[in-house]
Structure formats: structure tokens, C-alpha cells
Amino acid sequence: MIVVASGDVSFGYTNPVILNSIRIHEGSHRVDIYNFNKGIGNDQPAGIPVGALPVTRSLTELTAIGKQLDYIDRNLANPGSLTPVQIQQIEYYKVHVQNYRATIVGAPTIPMPPLPPGG
Secondary structure, eight states, X not given: OBOOOOSOOOTTXXXXXXXXXXXXXXXXXXXXXXXXXXXXXXXOOTXXXXXXXXXXXXXXXXXXXXXXXXXXXXXXXXOTTOOHHHHHHHHHHHHXXXXXXXXXXXXXXXXXXXXXXXX
């Protein structure tokens, strides 16, 4: 079962790069699910679970994670006005996303670094 988050997808984060990466991840699911079934979600409230085969779920998760990590990597490579604390938060969150991907593909996870200020 896939549930696409919509509306407030902050999950408590305030870091703009993390927030945008979550939006990119969830947006990727919306595109994938619509492409799997063009009529899905029409006139249904946001957050309605959508049935999917486990393989389809894994594929859409891996696609979404890939897009999310690409966005994170681009921002870490060109941090612009990000503060050192924001960069630490993004690096921490990146490990979290990498570990989520590892659990899907059955790979070992990476030890989480210390929680940065502002978590």
C-alpha cells in the first residue's frame, strides 16, 4: 500500500533543503502512481492509500529516493547561503534517506552520525 503525503509534508523539519527534498520525494510518488493508473485519485481526498504490488512500491520508493538524494547532493555541493548547522542537518538527513534505501534493497545501513543542533 502506498500513501502519498500531501499538504504539510514537513514531518517537523524546518530546514528548507530537507523540506524541499521531502516534497520532491512525495511528488515523485504522485507522478508514478498517476502513471500506473491515470484514473487513480480523481475526486478522492489526499492521503488515501493506493494499493500496489510490493515490486511497484519498491520501484516507486527507489525512484523517489533517487530524486531526493540528487536534490540533497546538489545543495550540499553548492550550499549558497546555508549555515553550517543547516549543512550538518542535511548531511544527517541524507544518511537517514540512504538507510531507508538500504532497507528496501536489503543492503547494510550506514551508522547515523551524531544528531546535529536543531535535529
